[in-house]
Amino acid sequence: MRKILISTLIILFGINFIYAADKVVVGAKAFTEGYVLSSMVSLLLQENGIKVEEKFGLSSFPLRKAIETGQVDAYVDYTGTAWAAYFGHTENIYDPHRLFELVAQEDLEKHDIIWLDMINFNNTYGLAVRQSFARENNINTLSDLAEYINSGKGKDIIFGVNPEYYERSDGIFAVIDTYNIDIPKNKVRTMDAGLTYGALSKGNIDVAMIYSTDAQILRFDLKILEDDKAFFPHYNPSVLVRKEVLDKYPQIREILRPLTLYLNEDIIIRLNYLVDYEGLEPKNVARNYLRGLGLIK
Structure with a gap:
């Protein structure tokens, strides 16, 4: 047995x-x-x-x-x-x-x-604006955005990023330095990552940190700005x-x-x-x- x-x-x-x-x-x-x-x-x-x-x-x-x-x-x-x-x-x-x-x-x-x-x-990470804003101001790249802001036309531009990206050494202020964007620190506001899309769509902010394949880009019809200096990691x-x-x-x-x-x-x-x-x-x-x-x- x-x-x-x-x-x-x-x-x-x-x-x-x-x-x-x-x-x-x-x-x-x-x-x-x-x-x-x-x-x-x-x-x-x-x-x-x-x-x-x-x-x-x-x-x-x-x-x-x-x-x-x-x-x-x-x-x-x-x-x-x-x-x-x-x-x-x-x-x-x-x-x-x-x-x-x-x-x-x-x-x-x-x-x-x-x-x-x-x-x-x-x-990856990215920065987005409203499609209408991009069309009206001929902004397609982050360098275009920098030129628009530095010219004085964008002196009231507000950025929205999540708290982590605000603090990181390779975060939003590193982007700003890389593209030589002349914007004061108080123009960068922090909010939950999931809220930046809606805030951008409603006009509460003008530039939002996004994840480049997030469905909310399509939902709110946003324009991802080209990272023409290849700052963001792959x-x-x-x-x-x-x-x-x-x-x-x-x-x-x-x-x-x-x-x-x-x-x-x-x-x-x-x-x-x-x-x-x-x-x-x-x-x-x-x-x-x-x-x-x-x-x-």
């Missing part, structure tokens, strides 16, 4: 091991964009015959630890997050392609984690895959290439908007987008 029991356990363990080895565990960061992007990863893999288990809704550091320890096989992360938060570098790399190369190289060498293609949008996303998994499923690279081919800032803002303000589920938004491209059935 004991031999039968042991044999049965060995068989069951073997089945479970085979099952675990024949699926890819996809993780997702716990915010709208993280859910949408990782849902695309999951759907594309499943469409191409790869079994998937989803572990969605983790914050950055637990999810990062999960891929390092093999509890998660693939998920979407950002170059700037890895460079500063995970790897602890303090030097700012302003060339997005160079930053991607450095992050990818370090992760492969130290953790056997591969970064696939860089996805073509940057979820947070380009990419799919991270454990090398062991990519060696087993080398087709994953081609399966997920459409994320690089078909995503950009305008598109991801619209997809985020469908979740945050139209109330659609992230997976349904991802599915509908991929179906529209003919990538899944």
Whole structure:
């Protein structure tokens, strides 16, 4: 009886091991964009015959630890997050392609984690104005804004930023210094990050700190000013895959290439908007987008 029991356990363990080895565990960061992007990863893999288990809704550091320890096989992360938060570098790399190369190289060498293609949008900080204000004053870049303010026309301009960005050494006053904007400190007001968009739309402030792929940009029809001196750090996303998994499923690279081919800032803002303000589920938004491209059935 004991031999039968042991044999049965060995068989069951073997089945479970085979099952675990024949699926890819996809993780997702716990915010709208993280859910949408990782849902695309999951759907594309499943469409191409790869079994998937989803572990969605983790914050950055637990999810990062999960891929390092093999509890998660693939998920979407950002170059700037890895460079500063995970790897602890303090030097700012302003060339997005160079930053991607450095992050990818370090992760492969130290953790056997591969970064696939860089996805073509940057979820970073930015400054925005009302579309009407930009049109009326021909302001498209931060240098244009600086020229407008320094000319005296913008002497009453009010900036709105969150308290953290007000205090940070690389925050709003570093932006002001970089672009030589002549504005007194009392013209920079602090408020919760989520409130800057509405305050800008209502005219309570004139320039707002924003996150460049936030759905509220579309909701309030705001104009992101071009960072023409490349001040803001880069947070380009990419799919991270454990090398062991990519060696087993080398087709994953081609399966997920459409994320690089078909995503950009305008598109991801619209997809985020469908979740945050139209109330659609992230997976349904991802599915509908991929179906529209003919990538899944």
